[in-house]
């Protein structure tokens with residue numbers, strides 16, 4: 208069976224196309240013969256979904272805005288959820304292509320070794336910054352491994368200095384506003400640079416995510 212036939216037989220297109228039209232106000236049709244775009248397993252074209260080991264790409268023929276829009280939509284959160292929500296009567300479900308799940312992570316360019324030093328100096332007194340560290344940390348404070356299990360960990364670590372409780376004691380040079388003079392930091396204030404925040408991200412990227420099935424002590 209060809210890939211196009213496989214998709215047609217699965218009913219996926221019938222499921223997806225009306226939803227695409229609904230969300231975007233655009234209509235798409237399945238045609239045989241000349242098309243603006245076709246689903247195929249092709250190297251080089253951006254993958255839009257996978258079924259088992261087969262990765263499908265939407266190959267756009269020529270300059271076609273609507274087809275490009277459809278490709279963007281398929282790769283968007285809503286598109287990916289729509290694909291994942293479709294339950295074929297036969298065969299395995301469709302899911303995101305391997306690459307899409309990786310793309311949701313911020314590009315990380317900092318120096319991980321520096322990040323580890325920054326974490327030890329400024330974060331470790333409250334957070335368990337590495338699974339092997341078992342020293343004193345504040346019990347209610349999430350470990351870096353636990354934070355790593357969250358899908359948006361990179362966003363949280365990009366913005367942590369603006370998230371409570373950090374603004375009360377931590378500044379990023381050139382970014383954070385000064386402390387409110389009427390509310391002095393409750394602990395010796397911490398000042399980090401933008402490079403150090405990027406280094407922290409690179410370090411955290413290497414910290415393994417906690418096994419949330421394990422007992423709470425190791426989180």
Ligand code: HEC
Pocket residue numbers: 325326329330331332333334347348349354363364367370371372373394399407
């Ligand atoms: C004085 C203690 C303390 C220090 C020092 C500290 N944190 Fe935190 N941090 C906390 C607490 C408490 C929370 C949990 C806040 C909550 O759950 O509302 C937290 C939460 C976080 C979160 C999750 C934020 C969210 O809202 O999802 C990140 C990310 C984080 N910290 C990163 C860091 C980094 C990086 C450092 C070092 C530069 C650091 N923290 C230093 C106490 C601290």
